[in-house]
Amino acid sequence: MGRLTRRTFLQSSAAVAGAAAFSAVPAIGQAKPRVVVIGGGAGGTTAAKYIARDSKGAIDVTLVEPLKRYQTCFHSNLYLGGYRSYDSITHGYEKLTSAYGVKMNHQWASAIDRDKKQVVLADGSRLSYDRLVVSPGIALKYDSVPGWGKEHEVAMPHAWLPGEQTQILKKRLDAVPDGGVIVMIAPPNPFRCPPGPYERVSMMAHALKAAGKSKSKIIVIDPKENFSKQGLFQEGWEKYYKGMVEWLGPKVHDGLKSVDPKTNTVVTGFETYKAALVNVIPAQTAGTIAIDAKLTNAGGFCPIDAASMKSTVDPNIYVLGDASIAGDMPKSGFSANSQAKVAALMIRGELIKAETFPARYANTCWSLIETDDAVKVGGRYEAKDGKIAATETFVSKTGESADLRKATQAENMGWYAGISADMFG
Amino acid sequence: MGAGIAWKRRSGRASKPVTVMYCMGSGLGFVLGSVSAAQADNKALGQFLASECTTCHQLSGESTGGIPPITGWPKSQFIAVLRSYRAKERDNEVMQTIAGRLSDDEIAALAAFFEDLGKK
Numbered sequence: 448m449g450r451l452t453r454r455t456f457l458q459s460s461a462a463v464a465g466a467a468a469f470s471a472v473p474a475i476g477q478a479k480p481r482v483v484v485i486g487g488g489a490g491g492t493t494a495a496k497y498i499a500r501d502s503k504g505a506i507d508v509t510l511v512e513p514l515k516r517y518q519t520c521f522h523s524n525l526y527l528g529g530y531r532s533y534d535s536i537t538h539g540y541e542k543l544t545s546a547y548g549v550k551m552n553h554q555w556a557s558a559i560d561r562d563k564k565q566v567v568l569a570d571g572s573r574l575s576y577d578r579l580v581v582s583p584g585i586a587l588k589y590d591s592v593p594g595w596g597k598e599h600e601v602a603m604p605h606a607w608l609p610g611e612q613t614q615i616l617k618k619r620l621d622a623v624p625d626g627g628v629i630v631m632i633a634p635p636n637p638f639r640c641p642p643g644p645y646e647r648v649s650m651m652a653h654a655l656k657a658a659g660k661s662k663s664k665i666i667v668i669d670p671k672e673n674f675s676k677q678g679l680f681q682e683g684w685e686k687y688y689k690g691m692v693e694w695l696g697p698k699v700h701d702g703l704k705s706v707d708p709k710t711n712t713v714v715t716g717f718e719t720y721k722a723a724l725v726n727v728i729p730a731q732t733a734g735t736i737a738i739d740a741k742l743t744n745a746g747g748f749c750p751i752d753a754a755s756m757k758s759t760v761d762p763n764i765y766v767l768g769d770a771s772i773a774g775d776m777p778k779s780g781f782s783a784n785s786q787a788k789v790a791a792l793m794i795r796g797e798l799i800k801a802e803t804f805p806a807r808y809a810n811t812c813w814s815l816i817e818t819d820d821a822v823k824v825g826g827r828y829e830a831k832d833g834k835i836a837a838t839e840t841f842v843s844k845t846g847e848s849a850d851l852r853k854a855t856q857a858e859n860m861g862w863y864a865g866i867s868a869d870m871f872g
Numbered sequence: 873m874g875a876g877i878a879w880k881r882r883s884g885r886a887s888k889p890v891t892v893m894y895c896m897g898s899g900l901g902f903v904l905g906s907v908s909a910a911q912a913d914n915k916a917l918g919q920f921l922a923s924e925c926t927t928c929h930q931l932s933g934e935s936t937g938g939i940p941p942i943t944g945w946p947k948s949q950f951i952a953v954l955r956s957y958r959a960k961e962r963d964n965e966v967m968q969t970i971a972g973r974l975s976d977d978e979i980a981a982l983a984a985f986f987e988d989l990g991k992k
């Protein structure tokens with residue numbers, strides 16, 4: 448696999464200049480090479496835009512995404528907390544077409560015909576590709592929580608996929624009475640956005656407190672012994688939401704036995720809870736289409752070549768974002784966006800002989816705990832020993848000054864504007 | 873050259889300002905020389921490296937919240953600032969981590985890319 452990706456860097460200046468001059472010449476056949484991208488989320492949108500923009504029309508790019516409007520999961524917790532409007536986390540794809548020539552196809556991709564190099568769409572039509580980018584995000588394992596299933600996702604919302612679910616959760620949250628109990632069923636590893644459940648707890652607690660409902664309680668039933676930025680979150684909960692948040696690890700709750708969506712009841716080995724709201728965040732796998740196309744391994748996610756994001760199963764396919772096994776990188780919008788840029792470069796390298804450089808990746812995840820108090824965790828990553836490995840990481844510290852935390856939240860807001868412009872602008 | 877204005881406006885923060893005038897002195901002659909040589913050839917490199925920055929910084933030069941604009945800076949100043957993040961002299965773990973793996977040539981390619989962008 449390295450054969451295609453490891454060439455061409457560190458050339459002499461003269462060779463570099465030469466390569467640039469030829470960068471618009473298709474490498475395969477006479478026809479324009481075609482790229483199809485499945486999934487208009489953080490990974491897919493970025494890849495489509497960068498391939499189209501940087502190939503200047505030399506590659507034909509089609510983005511397949513059923514939704515006309517994409518609501519980011521990132522900052523959906525801030526929407527729950529009342530810091531953001533639903534509108535402000537909603538984006539459209541118009542500029543991808545008008546500014547960069549990406550062809551939008553607003554349909555569900557129902558299958559990938561890998562032998563024919565075609566994507567089968569919901570209406571039965573097919574799109575041929577020279578390279579396919581698969582960035583479908585996650586699928587929820589509806590059978591991972593006893594008593595809960597897809598038919599219960601309104602009664603007990605997950606709000607872990609972009610869109611309407613977030614609004615359902617917000618409505619239900621706002622209706623919780625003072626003294627009401629919220630139970631969150633936290634997911635097992637690996638899952639989308641490691642700090643996400645705990646930022647959500649913070650934002651739900653903030654919303655309750657702001658509405659004068661400080662007698663309410665949020666109970667987290669977690670299958671994990673520990674979680675991302677745990678010390679920082681727990682410090683914040685103690686400081687701002689004293690008595691409102693109870694996090695229970697597996698040793699304390701002794702296992703989730705069942706939930707009953709009809710009565711909003713949650714039974715653990717330790718206790719039975721009658722809740723006003725249950726937020727079930729189930730176990731996860733790569734998006735269904737990746738599983739159906741056999742791009743996944745036994746763990747349910749897609750192995751990739753760390754130097755390019757190319758599937759190790761099919762050399763014509765790249766897998767991005769939450770669906771991929773990205774080593775030390777967490778499943779985040781930032782990561783998906785970063786991976787997309789590497790894939791876009793490698794695809795241009797393969798299809799139109801654009802010059803390529805060694806892959807580099809980065810991530811930062813900010814989490815808001817309370818007004819003007821945000822924390823962050825991040826790092827940079829490279830391909831090393833066959834996986835994407837962290838080369839330097841950082842994380843906020845407990846006891847930081849209010850000024851620093853406020854500046855961190857300002858970064859968070861700036862990042863959201865930045866990545867939105869990077870994807871949709 | 874308008875140096876210093878863009879970054880000095882952030883003086884309320886924990887950042888340690890970089891002394892651009894110092895950098896412009898004796899030590900930088902060599903650096904600037906290699907910059908202009910590298911810059912002509914490294915457009916593709918600059919473009920790829922810059923794609924890492926635009927997850928946070930906007931290509932349009934617009935700025936929101938705590939992410940400052942970075943387009944249109946004079947190269948020498950841009951280079952000095954990135955080097956000081958790399959050396960962890962300037963605070964901010966996000967920028968220190970990003971700059972930590974940039975070589976001098978890469979910083980030069982980025983400086984050229986973002987300076988150009990400001991001219992459009």
Ligand SMILES: Cc1cc2nc3c(=O)[nH]c(=O)nc-3n(C[C@H](O)[C@H](O)[C@H](O)COP(=O)(O)OP(=O)(O)OC[C@H]3O[C@@H](n4cnc5c(N)ncnc54)[C@H](O)[C@@H]3O)c2cc1C
Nearest residue numbers: 486488489490520521556583584640768769778779780781
């Ligand atoms: C509550 C919450 C908070 C989060 N906060 C952050 C944060 O602060 N920072 C951060 O970086 N990340 C955050 N994330 C994580 C982030 O949302 C994901 O990691 C990111 O969206 C992954 O990008 P993706 O491209 O893999 O998938 P997605 O962004 O989910 O995009 C997948 C797209 O593919 C489409 N699709 C799926 N299957 C098909 C098909 N068969 N045919 C056509 N289209 C299809 C879907 O409609 C969807 O639009 C958060 C997530 C949650 C749930």
